[in-house]
Amino acid sequence: MSIGSWLRDHPQMLERAYGSTKTLFQKLDPVIKRIGYERVDRWISGPEDWSKQKIFNCKMCGQCVLHSTGMTCSMSCPKNLRNGACGGVRENGACEVKPEMRCVWVEAFERSEQMGTWGHEITHIQPPVNRQLEGTSAWVNMLTGVDKEVPKGWVGINTIPVLEKNGSGS
């Protein structure tokens, strides 16, 4: 078992690591802003790609929602589903497209149930992906807020009352 898959099976740890890294970046924001977001993006997008690729099989979409999807990269779903699981999941929980792989969303759901802080966000509807952000640093995009921008006509639906009331449905 690789370190990446071991970590993915311990989503509570990843969730805590995400929380600390997020806080660190937010604290460093004034410095990063002074250096320039674009310059910092050039510096860190490479290492970010390398490390997230190792741990999450990250596709560098530039708008990371890992904490909302059970610390499981939804872009590693062959259909790139931001709101899976699709109806094609095999009887044994394997992916419709890659039978040798467990469905990304089956894992996302299972792992979200182990996550105390952001686990419930699996019930949120994720907006369409901004393809212009591909290859850029999701951390920098978080600081500039560009990762939260949605098409002008998109009407936000982040939380669904019936699901909030029922928790994650487990």
Place this chain on the structure above:
Amino acid sequence: MTGEMKAGTNLERVLRAGHFAVTAELGPPDSSNPQDVIHEIGVMEGAVDAYNATDASGAHCHMSSVAVSALTAQQGLDPILQISCRDKNRIAIQGDVLGAAALGVGNVLCLTGDDVTAGDQPEAKRVFDFDCMHLLRTLRIMRDKSMFLSGRPLTTAPKLFLGAASNPFAMPFDFRPIRMAKKIEAGADFIQTQYCFDIPRFKEFMKRAVDMGLHEKAFIMVGVGPMKGGRSAEFIRKNVPGVRIPDAIIDRLNGAPKGKKAEEGKKICIELIQQAMEIEGVSGAHIMAYKLEHQVPDIVKGAGLWPRPQMAAVESPVLTEPVAGD
């Protein structure tokens, strides 16, 4: 559940009037001849409230779902335009929906779609710019806000009755009702499920849906279909993504005498509809009779759903006033 009329299609009127609705899948032809579509519609005419025009299902190319839907509307019948996110990006999809609405299409079923590898051209590029949730929400925005996703206004909004699929029979089972709730929140007015052969599993799913009040927010239709025999059922189980057929069904088909297997398949389908009708929250049945379309009238009669309710004429969506923005 009654609720506000969204598009006034025949299907919507039947459902809102409280009737148990029946829809069926049209197998689109591998042909450019409109008579092939008209012939197939004729085989099922009078037996169903609306016709699903599939969008290259199983990633096999056929006549486009927009064209099949338009031909159905030309016959004075009610099409359900299926749109898969596999082959088109957001720009193509929004344009297709406007065009389809202009040609008299009011029902749209929003699907993620089977992967390209399921078909006979697995070397094709998969698109999946949207997932079905984005598709539903975007069409709802076009209908209710009279604008494209970009915010650019429409001069006439499409009147749409929006549908989504649900597969209660695929993992993760506990997540399936939650995902259906998301689809309803995103915009689904009706749901058509994947083939149901497992009534206990379906009951469990519906119980969760009813507990969450989803049956009061959208019309949930059970997906069913006749099987030609044990061998074809096994083929479907093996090759069609997301279809679960229990061994008991296959054994029953295999056990039927030679020449009577298709008859047994039809009987099973009728029994499944009747059992599903007893489950709280089920508003209709969607019949997928692939290459067995001629059986649909018998299935509808057998289930006691004949004749279909006669609703007032379907309004043409293009003749209505534009829907004001927010």
